[in-house]
Amino acid sequence: MSAHLLTELTVFILALFVGIEVISKVPTTLHTPLMSATNAIHGIVLVGAILVAGLANPPLHPILGVVLVVMASLNVFGGYTVTERMLEMFKPKAAPTPTDGKRG
Amino acid sequence: MTSDQIANPVDIAYLITGICFILGLRYLNSPKTARLGNRISMLGMLIALVATLTQGIVGWWQVGVGIVIGAAIGIYSARVVKMTAMPQMVAAFNGMGGGAAAMVALGDVLRLMRDSGGTVPVDQGIPIVLSCAIGSISFAGSIIAFLKLQELMTGRPIQYPGQQAVNGLIALIIVASAVAVCASYLPETAFYVLLAASLLLGVLFVLPIGGADMPVVISLLNAFTGLAAAMTGFVLDNNVLIISGALVGASGTLLTVLMGKAMNRSITNVLFGAFGAAPKGGAATEAAAGGGHVRSGTADDIGVMLSYAKEVIIVPGYGMAVAQAQHSVRELADQLEKKGVEVKYAIHPVAGRMPGHMNVLLAEANVPYTSLYDMEDINPEFARADVALIIGANDVTNPAARNVQSSPIYGMPILDVDKAQNIVVLKRSMNPGFAGIDNPLYENPKTMMLFGDAKKSIENLTSVVKGL
Numbered sequence: 001m002s003a004h005l006l007t008e009l010t011v012f013i014l015a016l017f018v019g020i021e022v023i024s025k026v027p028t029t030l031h032t033p034l035m036s037a038t039n040a041i042h043g044i045v046l047v048g049a050i051l052v053a054g055l056a057n058p059p060l061h062p063i064l065g066v067v068l069v070v071m072a073s074l075n076v077f078g079g080y081t082v083t084e085r086m087l088e089m090f091k092p093k094a095a096p097t098p099t100d101g102k103r104g
Numbered sequence: 105m106t107s108d109q110i111a112n113p114v115d116i117a118y119l120i121t122g123i124c125f126i127l128g129l130r131y132l133n134s135p136k137t138a139r140l141g142n143r144i145s146m147l148g149m150l151i152a153l154v155a156t157l158t159q160g161i162v163g164w165w166q167v168g169v170g171i172v173i174g175a176a177i178g179i180y181s182a183r184v185v186k187m188t189a190m191p192q193m194v195a196a197f198n199g200m201g202g203g204a205a206a207m208v209a210l211g212d213v214l215r216l217m218r219d220s221g222g223t224v225p226v227d228q229g230i231p232i233v234l235s236c237a238i239g240s241i242s243f244a245g246s247i248i249a250f251l252k253l254q255e256l257m258t259g260r261p262i263q264y265p266g267q268q269a270v271n272g273l274i275a276l277i278i279v280a281s282a283v284a285v286c287a288s289y290l291p292e293t294a295f296y297v298l299l300a301a302s303l304l305l306g307v308l309f310v311l312p313i314g315g316a317d318m319p320v321v322i323s324l325l326n327a328f329t330g331l332a333a334a335m336t337g338f339v340l341d342n343n344v345l346i347i348s349g350a351l352v353g354a355s356g357t358l359l360t361v362l363m364g365k366a367m368n369r370s371i372t373n374v375l376f377g378a379f380g381a382a383p384k385g386g387a388a389t390e391a392a393a394g395g396g397h398v399r400s401g402t403a404d405d406i407g408v409m410l411s412y413a414k415e416v417i418i419v420p421g422y423g424m425a426v427a428q429a430q431h432s433v434r435e436l437a438d439q440l441e442k443k444g445v446e447v448k449y450a451i452h453p454v455a456g457r458m459p460g461h462m463n464v465l466l467a468e469a470n471v472p473y474t475s476l477y478d479m480e481d482i483n484p485e486f487a488r489a490d491v492a493l494i495i496g497a498n499d500v501t502n503p504a505a506r507n508v509q510s511s512p513i514y515g516m517p518i519l520d521v522d523k524a525q526n527i528v529v530l531k532r533s534m535n536p537g538f539a540g541i542d543n544p545l546y547e548n549p550k551t552m553m554l555f556g557d558a559k560k561s562i563e564n565l566t567s568v569v570k571g572l
Contacts, residue, residue: 005227008338008346015347018126019354025133028453029473031359031460032190034132037142038355039194039326041125044149044348045204045333046171047156048340052211053170054161059214060207065166066173068207073174075201076149081182082193083142089187089467090135 033086040079046072117155118344124148125348129355135473152344187468188425191458192253195322198329199246205239205332206299212339213285213295222291228339229286235335236295237278237302242328244306249321252310253457259315268376271308277301313375315422316499318457320363320374327356359459366453366479368515398534401552403561406528407568410436413490413526415446417482419519420462421455423496423532427558430469433495436566437471443569449475450482450492450519452500483520492524496531496558502543527551530561 001009026034049072052058053065060068124144131141161167178197185193209232216224216232224232251257278301284294313321334349336342364371410416418437424430437447449471455462463476477485486492494501497519504511505518521527527550534546534555545551554561 002227004341005338008341008343011343012334012346012350015350016354019129019351020358022126022129023355023358026129027133028451028460028478029463029476030132030135030138032458032464033138033460034355035323035326035359035459036194037129037132037145038330038352039198039201040149041145041348042201042326042330042333042352044152044345045201045208045336047152047342048208048333048336048345049170049204050153050156050161050167051159051340051342052208052215054163054167056160056162058163058166058211059218060211062163062166064207065163066170068204068211069167069170070174071200071207072204073171074178075197075204076178077175078178078182078193078197080142080146080149081179082185082190082197084139085182086190086464086467087139087142089464089470090138090473
């Protein structure tokens, strides 16, 4: 294994731990937006898609390149839009109710 | 990599993106900051994309056309989709990401072979075959999940004899072709075999999984796409792909385990157990008290009962999503609250078709998240409640999970609705739920059934309550 690969593996494993740590603090109420948010984040594969489809002398047929970028973009833009729509809806009590006296 | 090299600004941008993603997820820990989190995450994505576009991109039309088409379809469909169709939407976008990861792997393998005269270096070969296999399984599996959730195909488990043997054989082909690619033995052919076998396995592995287990499958496929993206990062030497992919992989895995725990079943059991197809013993019915008599009530009776209750706990399930009854439920709750009835919602962790499905639907209907209670918090409350109003939930309320050892859901933690003074069940018909198991709750003497479309039934109840 090259030193370079080892560095990348280190980054990967540490990121896994950070992921577990951060995600375990998300309440059940937000699990659907969480899924959707992480779904959008793996749209980062669009970076890979651009690098494969857009470089000079691309290895894939241009049409395949377009399909690849379309798929990854769907993931990014669709994913973020859906998440945004979901989160928009999460509100605390809309109007203070009679029992909610503390607000004064 | 020499230490005195000056860092590439693109890599610095990628580092910022990684930080944005972590912060974005961090802010998801409270509904108050969640939107900010999503914005930070978007900003990170934007930074990464702009940075990538500065890296000597030549195929502008391919990238440009691709992004425009993808963004247009993605944003449009995400805007118009109904909240009840969210699980399949997420599954579809997830599949797109998985497919993209597999195609990036294809591009990489062709590029490497071209550059190095037909061979694939092992250091790159391993992440390539992993991203191809995991990405393809995620792509094909997500499409099947989408079709099942969209009801374009049956949501019931599809099984045939020798299923495990066939899957095992395909898995062997995947391993063999992956080894061949890494050993540069007919790498191109081997890669296509790997691609085809992985796609097939993705299809076959989701087919036998029933609708009720979809929350587990969707979070697992989400983890798969994340890991596939991380693997492409290893091939392209790209840290932002590695970090983001790992974050998603960790999150998806964690959610999968949580869902499994909520059903008291191991992930292997969910994936290979074919839940809905478990043999149906007569034991569930025999064990039921009340001698198999089901009492059905009218909207008038139930409306009066609800109006004079002190506390009502609403238990929503997938049936509420199907009937799109969340807004009507909110209206009913509003009317009840006007009459001084305390209304709470009990959310089982696996109610619906994705983690937190009910929370999102009720949030759409403007139900404040402070009225939604997790299973552990609400279960002691049922004994104090006058009415438990069950709307399209079945297996998560089935007392057979507590005491019928032969039941396929035996051991699954359930909502203790039978502790309430009265139980009202809104249901389309006496058909058992997705899991195909009889529910002795319906024969409980305290239970009153109200048959019909959930939305219609609730509207009827609301008008009764209003009229009192």
